[in-house]
Structures are given as C-alpha cells and as structure tokens.
Amino acid sequence: MDVNLPADFPAAEAAEIKAKEKAYSHELQRSGKWPEIWRVVGEYANYSIFDVDSNDELHEILQNLPLFPFMAISVVPLAKHPSDVK
Numbered sequence: 742m743d744v745n746l747p748a749d750f751p752a753a754e755a756a757e758i759k760a761k762e763k764a765y766s767h768e769l770q771r772s773g774k775w776p777e778i779w780r781v782v783g784e785y786a787n788y789s790i791f792d793v794d795s796n797d798e799l800h801e802i803l804q805n806l807p808l809f810p811f812m813a814i815s816v817v818p819l820a821k822h823p824s825d826v827k
Contacts, residue, residue, distance in 0.1 A: 778790075
C-alpha cells in the first residue's frame with residue numbers, strides 16, 4: 742500500500758483521517774484479519790498480510806480504510822506452501 746496525500750491537503754484533516762486509519766487498523770489486527778503490517782523504510786507505504794475468507798472480504802476491508810482514496814494498492818494472493826514446517 743502506497744499512500745499519497747496531496748501536498749495541499751489540510752493538516753487538521755490529514756491528522757483526523759490518519760487517526761481513523763490507525764483505529765481501524767488496530768481493530769483489524771486485534772480481530773486477526775490483519776496479522777502483519779510492515780513499514781517500507783523511507784516511504785509512506787507498507788506491506789501487509791491479511792487473513793481473510795474471500796477476495797470479497799479483502800476488498801471490503803481495503804475499501805473501508807479511511808486513506809483508501811489516497812492509496813495505490815497491489816494485492817498478491819498467497820497460499821500455504823506444502824514444504825512449510827509450521
């Protein structure tokens with residue numbers, strides 16, 4: 742996920758939307774739907790792992806991100822590898 746807030750976006754509005762994003766992210770992490778989130782160093786971006794039941798559920802989660810309108814998101818579906826010992 743790459744976030745690109747416009748340079749002229751009002752600071753107070755940006756702070757409010759970021760607070761909402763953080764709260765929603767924490768809710769999803771606590772529920773187990775968003776078990777991993779990793780910052781991309783030097784960028785306003787992250788790599789995340791979601792544990793969802795369907796593509797539709799993931800789409801809904803992503804669309805409900807408060808920063809969604811300002812994001813470029815790339816999704817790579819993953820499956821458990823048969824050689825994984827976990």
